[in-house]
Amino acid sequence: MPKVxxxxxxxDFELQDFRGRTIRLSDYKxxxxxxxxxxxxxx
Numbered sequence: 001m002p003k004v005x006x007x008x009x010x011x012d013f014e015l016q017d018f019r020g021r022t023i024r025l026s027d028y029k030x031x032x033x034x035x036x037x038x039x040x041x042x043x
Contacts, residue, residue, distance in 0.1 A: 004010060014024040028034050
């Protein structure tokens with residue numbers, strides 16, 4: 001995965017939410033603030 005530069009727009013990507021719906025970052029462009037959290041799984 002390429003690095004994301006500071007102070008640059010994030011690349012568009014898609015993930016599934018907890019209901020299985022596909023959500024794209026671009027779905028929120030110009031509408032809301034987006035806060036992303038990436039958790040590491042611990043076993």
